[in-house]
Amino acid sequence: xxxxxxxxxxxxxxxxxxxxxxxxxxxxxxxxxxxxxxxxxxxxxxxxxxxxxxxxxxxxxxxxxxxxxxxxxxxxxxxxxxxxxxxxxxxxxxxxxxxxxxxxxxxxxxxxxx
Amino acid sequence: xxxxxxxxxxxxxxxxxxxxxxxxxxxxxxxxxxxxxxxxxxxxxxxxxxxxxxxxxxxxxxxxxxxxxxxxxxxxxxxxxxxxxxxxxxxxxxxxxxxxxxxxxxxxxxxxxx
Numbered sequence: 001x002x003x004x005x006x007x008x009x010x011x012x013x014x015x016x017x018x019x020x021x022x023x024x025x026x027x028x029x030x031x032x033x034x035x036x037x038x039x040x041x042x043x044x045x046x047x048x049x050x051x052x053x054x055x056x057x058x059x060x061x062x063x064x065x066x067x068x069x070x071x072x073x074x075x076x077x078x079x080x081x082x083x084x085x086x087x088x089x090x091x092x093x094x095x096x097x098x099x100x101x102x103x104x105x106x107x108x109x110x111x112x113x114x
Numbered sequence: 115x116x117x118x119x120x121x122x123x124x125x126x127x128x129x130x131x132x133x134x135x136x137x138x139x140x141x142x143x144x145x146x147x148x149x150x151x152x153x154x155x156x157x158x159x160x161x162x163x164x165x166x167x168x169x170x171x172x173x174x175x176x177x178x179x180x181x182x183x184x185x186x187x188x189x190x191x192x193x194x195x196x197x198x199x200x201x202x203x204x205x206x207x208x209x210x211x212x213x214x215x216x217x218x219x220x221x222x223x224x225x226x227x228x
Binding site for chain 2: 006035042045056096101110
């Protein structure tokens with residue numbers, strides 16, 4: 001069974017631009033969660049989508065948004081990029097509706113904002 | 115609020131020695147707990163999960179963890195370290211009422227000396 005895939009793997013953007021990251025979950029999984037990983041803050045939850053609806057949201061500004069399509073693929077968008085948005089963005093998929101809710105992670109997208 | 119504390123940001127052991135990585139959690143309800151491993155420039159790989167079926171949980175690569183409710187701990191162990199175990203390890207708990215949200219500890223970087 002194919003794992004979680006994320007595209008692109010690396011991205012360099014300029015401050016003020018916007019960026020869209022993509023995540024394809026494991027086949028059959030209906031939940032996709034997004035995390036930001038930085039050396040200073042560690043792993044922080046951004047949001048979770050389940051069956052095309054945002055089910056949970058972390059404490060990030062409105063510049064961070066996402067969506068999920070009918071095939072469970074998800075995209076995350078960051079508008080008006082800031083230097084502090086440089087991070088590894090990880091997505092994870094799970095069934096979403098059964099214990100114990102373990103998540104399977106993709107390789108991540110490394111975003112650098114200059 | 116729930117939290118996960120990993121004692122020791124860096125742990126160094128000799129090859130063949132016991133590995134012990136500590137994790138304490140705070141949760142008002144029985145938790146779902148996980149250990150993940152991250153190799154450089156990669157995503158997170160699930161090592162093992164606590165599902166309340168058994169307090170001693172066996173995972174991949176020879177790792178195991180013991181859930182101790184009285185100590186609110188879920189420490190990760192491996193009897194004999196291998197060079198390939200060098201990586202960063204994260205303990206995580208599912209946020210109460212937010213099953214798509216994993217709360218992570220700060221991580222412990224494991225070094226293995228020959």
